[in-house]
Amino acid sequence: xxxxxxxxxxxxxxxxxxxxxxxxxxxxxxxxxxxxxxxxxxxxxxxxxxxxxxxxxxxxxxxxxxxxxxxxxxxxxxxxxxxxxxxxxxxxxxxxxxxxxxxxxxxxxxxxxxxxxxxxxxxxxxxxxxxxxxxxxxxxxxxxxxxxxxxxxxxxxxxxxxxxxxxxxxxxxxxxxxxxxxxxxxxxxxxxxxxxxxxxxxxxxxxxxxxxxxxxxxxxxxxxxxxxxxxxxxxxxxxxxxxxxxxxxxxxxxxxxxxxxxxxxxxxxxxxxxxxxxxxxxxxxxxxxxxxxxxxxxxxxxxxxxxxxxxxxxxxxxxxxxxxxxxxxxxxxxxxxxxxxxxxxxxxxxxxxxxxxxxxxxxxxxxxxxxxxxxxxxxxxxxxxxxxxxxxxxxxxxxxxxxxxxxxxxxxxxxxxxxxxxxxxxxxxxxxxxxxxxxxxxxxxxxxxxxxxxxxxxxxxxxxxxxxxxxxxxxxxxxxxxxxxxxxxxxxxxxxxxxxxxxxxxxxxxxxxxxxxxxxxxxxxxxxxxxxxxxxxxxxxxxxxxxxxxxxxxxxxxxxxxxx
Amino acid sequence: xxxxxxxxxxxxxxxxxxxxxxxxxxxxxxxxxxxxxxxxxxxxxxxxxxxxxxxxxxxxxxxxxxxxxxxxxxxxxxxxxxxxxxxxxxxxxxxxxxxxxxxxxxxxxxxxxxxxxxxxxxxxxxxxxxxxxxxxxxxxxxxxxxxxxxxxxxxxxxxxxxxxxxxxxxxxxxxxxxxxxxxxxxxxxxxxxxxxxxxxxxxxxxxxxxxxxxxxxxxxxxxxxxxxxxxxxxxxxxxxxxxxxxxxxxxxxxxxxxxxxxxxxxxxxxxxxxxxxxxxxxxxxxxxxxxxxxxxxxx
Numbered sequence: 001x002x003x004x005x006x007x008x009x010x011x012x013x014x015x016x017x018x019x020x021x022x023x024x025x026x027x028x029x030x031x032x033x034x035x036x037x038x039x040x041x042x043x044x045x046x047x048x049x050x051x052x053x054x055x056x057x058x059x060x061x062x063x064x065x066x067x068x069x070x071x072x073x074x075x076x077x078x079x080x081x082x083x084x085x086x087x088x089x090x091x092x093x094x095x096x097x098x099x100x101x102x103x104x105x106x107x108x109x110x111x112x113x114x115x116x117x118x119x120x121x122x123x124x125x126x127x128x129x130x131x132x133x134x135x136x137x138x139x140x141x142x143x144x145x146x147x148x149x150x151x152x153x154x155x156x157x158x159x160x161x162x163x164x165x166x167x168x169x170x171x172x173x174x175x176x177x178x179x180x181x182x183x184x185x186x187x188x189x190x191x192x193x194x195x196x197x198x199x200x201x202x203x204x205x206x207x208x209x210x211x212x213x214x215x216x217x218x219x220x221x222x223x224x225x226x227x228x229x230x231x232x233x234x235x236x237x238x239x240x241x242x243x244x245x246x247x248x249x250x251x252x253x254x255x256x257x258x259x260x261x262x263x264x265x266x267x268x269x270x271x272x273x274x275x276x277x278x279x280x281x282x283x284x285x286x287x288x289x290x291x292x293x294x295x296x297x298x299x300x301x302x303x304x305x306x307x308x309x310x311x312x313x314x315x316x317x318x319x320x321x322x323x324x325x326x327x328x329x330x331x332x333x334x335x336x337x338x339x340x341x342x343x344x345x346x347x348x349x350x351x352x353x354x355x356x357x358x359x360x361x362x363x364x365x366x367x368x369x370x371x372x373x374x375x376x377x378x379x380x381x382x383x384x385x386x387x388x389x390x391x392x393x394x395x396x397x398x399x400x401x402x403x404x405x406x407x408x409x410x411x412x413x414x415x416x417x418x419x420x421x422x423x424x425x426x427x428x429x430x431x432x433x434x435x436x437x438x439x440x441x442x443x444x445x446x447x448x449x450x451x452x453x454x455x456x457x458x459x460x461x462x463x464x465x466x467x468x469x470x471x472x473x474x475x476x477x478x479x480x481x482x483x484x485x486x487x488x489x490x491x492x493x494x495x496x497x498x499x500x501x502x503x504x505x506x507x508x509x510x511x512x513x514x515x516x517x518x519x520x521x522x523x524x525x526x527x528x529x530x531x532x533x534x535x536x537x538x539x540x541x542x543x544x545x546x547x548x549x550x551x552x553x554x555x556x557x558x559x560x561x562x563x564x
Numbered sequence: 565x566x567x568x569x570x571x572x573x574x575x576x577x578x579x580x581x582x583x584x585x586x587x588x589x590x591x592x593x594x595x596x597x598x599x600x601x602x603x604x605x606x607x608x609x610x611x612x613x614x615x616x617x618x619x620x621x622x623x624x625x626x627x628x629x630x631x632x633x634x635x636x637x638x639x640x641x642x643x644x645x646x647x648x649x650x651x652x653x654x655x656x657x658x659x660x661x662x663x664x665x666x667x668x669x670x671x672x673x674x675x676x677x678x679x680x681x682x683x684x685x686x687x688x689x690x691x692x693x694x695x696x697x698x699x700x701x702x703x704x705x706x707x708x709x710x711x712x713x714x715x716x717x718x719x720x721x722x723x724x725x726x727x728x729x730x731x732x733x734x735x736x737x738x739x740x741x742x743x744x745x746x747x748x749x750x751x752x753x754x755x756x757x758x759x760x761x762x763x764x765x766x767x768x769x770x771x772x773x774x775x776x777x778x779x780x781x782x783x784x785x786x787x788x789x790x791x792x793x794x795x796x797x798x799x800x801x802x803x804x805x806x807x808x809x810x811x812x813x814x815x816x817x818x819x820x821x822x823x824x825x826x827x828x829x830x831x832x833x834x835x836x837x838x839x840x841x842x843x844x845x846x847x848x849x850x851x852x853x854x855x856x857x858x859x860x861x862x863x
Contacts, residue, residue: 119666120703191789193816279739279758283703283717286741292812293784294758296791300780311598314836317816321600 040353042379045394049384051079052516057564058082058376060404061341062089064098064411072516086376090369099144100137101407102340107143107225108445109206110136112433116205120284121171128433129426134167136445138202141183152366153333154324157226160194161185172201172288192275192290195320198222204276205287206445212246214301215277216263219270226323228332231262250303268307271298272319330366334358337368341375343402343453353380403459404562405451406430406442409466413556416514417487418477419470429466436462455559463557471552475545488513488552494544498528510552515560527551602836603815609833609841612819616811617845619788622750623852624779625757627722627738628859631698633747634682635659637706637714642670649676660684673709680704680716694726696863702740712746715754722761724863730771732861736761739781756784759792765799765861774800777857778807788812796825797853805829805845805853821845 049057052067055075059067067075067085074081089095104110110133118124118131141163146155162174164186169176173190192199207221224230236258253263274297278286295316299305306313308322323329334357335346346354357374364370375381383400404412410429414420421428421435428435432444439462441452452459478489491506507527511519535547555561607615638659641647645654649665662681669675680702689695699721706714718740725733738761743754758781765775776798782791788811795807806825810818813835821843823831830844 191812191814277758279718280701280703283740285703285715285717289741289756291741291756291758291782291784293756293782293789293791295782295812296793296810296818297758297781299793300760308598314602314817315812317603318600322598325598325600 038352040379041349041394042353042383042398045387045390046379046383046398046400047385047387048379048382051075051082053384053564054382055082055085056516057381057402058086059089060408060412060564061102061376062086062098062372063092063094064101064408065094065415066412066513067516069513072512086373090372093148096141096144096148098407098411099147100140101405103140103143103336104136104445105340105405105443105451106336107140107203107206108443108449109139109202110430111206111445112431113446114205115208115282116284116287120282123167123171126425127167129431130167132431134165135202135205137183138163138168138200139197140202142197142200145183145185147368147372150367150369153361153368153371154329154366155196157196157198157323157329158194158320159196161187162200168201171284188290190289191292193315193317193320195316198320198323199290199316201288204273208281209273209277210281215270215273215298216266218273218276219266222269222273222323223266226332227326227328228335229328231266234262236261246301254303265309267298267302267304268313269309271302271304272306272308272313272316274298274301275316330361331358333366333368334361334371337371337375338380341372342380342399344397344399347397349397350380353378399453401563403441403452403455404564406437406440408564409440409463409562413466413470417470417474419473421466421469436465440466460557463562464553467553467556468549470556472549474552475549479545479548489548492544492548496544498532503528510555514555515558517560527555530554603817605817605819605835605838606814607811607819609819609835609838609843612811612813612835613821613833613843613845615788616790616809616821617849619783619785619790619811620849620852621787624856625738625742625750625755625759625783626856626859627698627720627736627761629749630720630738630742630751631682631684631700631722633714633744633751634680634700634702634716635684637674637708640670640672640674640708641676642668642672648674675707676704677706678702678704678716689725694863695723697721697723708746710746712744714744714746715742717741718757722860724860726767726863729773730767731773732765732767732775732863734761734763734765734777734860750785753786756782756789758782761860763797763860765857767861767863769858769861774798775857775861777860791818795823797857798825799854799857802827803829803850803854805831805850 048054052072052075055067055071059065059071071085075085101110112132114132114135118127123131142159143156145163146153146159162185163183164172164174164176165183166176166181168174169186173188174186175189176186177184188199197203204218207218209215209218220231253259253267275290275292275295277291277294277297280286306315306318308319308326311322313319313322331354334354338350338354338357339346357371357378360374361371380398383398385400386395386398406429410420410427423434426434429440430437430442432438438444438448439458441456441459443449443451474488477483478486479492479494481494488510489506491502491509492500496503496506504524507524508519511517511523531547531551534550535543538546636659641649641651641659641663643657647654648668648670649663650668652662652664660682662679663676664679665676667675667677680700682700682702683698685695685697687695699719701719703717704715706716708714720736720738720740722736722738723734727733738757738759741754741756742751744751745753760780761777763775763777765777766773776796779792779795779797782789784790791810791812793808793810795805795809798804798806804825804827805823807823809821809823811821812818817836819833819835819838821831821833823829823845828844829850830842832840833843834840
């Protein structure tokens with residue numbers, strides 16, 4: 001419940017004009033009656049998914065892949081095994097990659113363009129995709145490593161290490177483990193202070209500043225990403241004076257009340273970020289290094305010393321620890337994880353749930369896996385349908401059916417079929433320069449910043465091609481006479497026909513594997529009819545392969561596949 | 565709705581009461597007070613002072629020196645269409661102008677990679693005052709025939725105007741990362757620079773009124789990282805320094821040296837958790853700054 005004083009204060013302070021709280025009228029003195037905590041909407045009106053479908057949702061969310069046949073069997077035989085299996089998933093190394101993608105929906109650093117290109121570092125054009133992802137994933141990899149190692153979440157903004165791979169270790173001043181490969185814990189050697197993701201090139205290449213912005217956009221990004229406080233959402237109203245130069249702009253920011261409402265906090269925060277100030281926005285030397293000698297430039301440009309919402313900072317070195325000690329950091333972590341896993345924004349109705357989650361997170365010493373367990377066990381996450389008496393507005397708020405994200409589609413189909421879609425070194429499901437990430441519902445981090453939540457035509461078209469490619473690859477490989485291992489077509493051969501027991505067994509296995517639901521007679525008839533029709537059209541010796549490619553293509557774009 | 569609520573928390577700070585033992589408290593209800601853990605300084609006061617001097621032993625980075633060096637290097641360009649490097653104006657012959665190249669090598673053995681646009685204006689401004697202005701915006705790596713690479717990324721400008729009574733008005737900005745092991749001095753081991761100049765000097769050092777140069781910003785070298793806050797170099801019969809020079813401790817905190825503007829370069833040194841101390845800079849530092857002023861007032 002929101003305390004009465006807070007509600008009253010909230011109503012009086014929506015303008016964020018800087019009025020101190022003590023000027024507000026006294027709250028009502030009468031204590032509210034004591035009541036038992038109300039059930040959340042999800043608990044009151046939601047019906048959870050059955051155990052196999054819930055396992056499917058959890059597996060896709062944590063690892064980006066469908067549950068194994070063994071996991072499905074275990075959970076269908078004993079639904080209580082879900083907790084054990086969830087722990088297994090939380091220990092799976094694929095959690096790290098998946099979390100990189102998941103958190104990117106919030107941090108938006110996996111973009112398709114930075115100020116610099118590979119050739120600026122003497123790299124070849126073929127390395128463009130790797131270049132972009134290596135830099136953009138740096139902050140996400142730190143957070144993901146903190147998660148898989150279940151370190152306190154504060155490590156994300158206080159760590160004295162970063163994550164690097166061979167490429168970033170080559171182009172940035174980074175000490176990378178000798179002889180290692182792939183993403184590794186590494187350290188910058190340019191004197192930048194500890195600060196986790198706050199001290200990464202990757203974060204500030206994405207959130208760069210311009211010669212007239214003076215790091216303010218970066219400060220706003222920091223606040224938005226780690227405090228869940230968006231300066232841009234504060235309402236302002238003022239008559240603009242002539243702001244043609246730095247001095248008059250700074251004067252207006254100090255003297256205009258409407259400006260000061262944000263800038264009194266924003267500018268001192270920006271003042272702590274000048275170690276990443278570049279005198280040329282397109283120079284590899286400038287962009288690769290942290291500039292310790294520039295840490296105090298905020299005093300010159302912004303005419304203010306660094307401070308954290310009123311608390312003076314001695315320098316950039318205080319930034320991470322101060323953020324970590326801010327109570328809003330934990331609240332924001334809970335909100336961020338909740339929104340990512342619930343696949344919806346949080347609402348006022350969720351506040352009591354969030355507070356419960358926050359208390360649990362704090363009690364677990366900010367261990368992220370504890371927070372994940374709490375979230376995965378909650379009715380908001382598990383809801384799969386609504387009770388008959390659920391009001392319409394609740395149906396609008398609760399996300400009972402969730403579209404697979406673009407990366408979940410890519411990884412789950414890749415894991416199921418071995419099919420990957422690449423072109424000239426680019427992962428076609430993970431870029432928008434040449435590929436289809438946004439068409440599939442993903443974020444490009446700049447122009448599309450929220451993943452697709454509802455079906456759309458572009459997604460249908462992109463997924464159709466993906467399913468066709470994957471279906472054809474599986475049919476060709478699995479039905480090859482010399483095939484020694486098979487991915488999906490494990491029961492049938494080229495000679496199997498509808499009506500054969502193995503044919504039916506194959507459809508049953510596919511339904512269970514792909515959807516975690518048993519095959520029903522109506523669906524079986526439809527698929528058999530499709531197979532028969534395609535085979536009749538082709539008529540060649542490859543007709544079984546082509547017919548199964550069609551069936552798989554259809555099954556992989558069935559709503560039961562792409563919804564979790 | 566939720567946005568407004570979260571926004572409200574931001575407005576007035578600590579409305580929520582942390583359930584844990586976070587060291588956060590409400591101070592007068594107007595802002596959030598947090599006391600994060602602090603680190604200890606790694607340098608002593610004596611070491612800090614010595615580091616300041618070591619960092620300045622070769623003087624401050626000088627825009628005019630850098631520009632002259634750049635022009636020397638670009639005189640080795642290969643003319644033609646395309647030349648090496650490729651100039652926007654293929655008919656140009658001088659070192660200035662705008663070029664871009666992904667890597668070319670001249671017959672003489674100079675390799676040019678990157679881009680630069682530079683200018684040098686010598687003339688008379690609309691008010692009739694003689695002006696000498698240099699400027700650059702660049703991102704280049706130029707390797708000489710001996711294998712030494714001149715790296716430049718950033719920009720600079722320095723405008724000098726000869727006004728009344730033999731006075732020279734100047735202002736400039738010098739920011740970026742530069743290195744060239746092929747030369748001696750401050751550029752040899754590389755420097756990161758973010759300096760702002762503003763002042764009025766005596767043309768060619770001749771004049772009765774002391775010249776003044778104000779320096780803000782920072783300079784980073786292997787020896788140390790310095791930051792200047794309104795450092796005033798006053799050049800009369802003797803040189804006087806006032807304002808503040810800050811030195812970054814390896815911990816990330818800063819030492820501060822406030823100079824008092826007396827005939828000797830002395831002042832107060834302090835840092836968070838360190839008692840104030842009276843210290844003096846050596847003459848070497850003064851000589852370095854003197855050389856910078858001398859170069860700037862010569863036109």
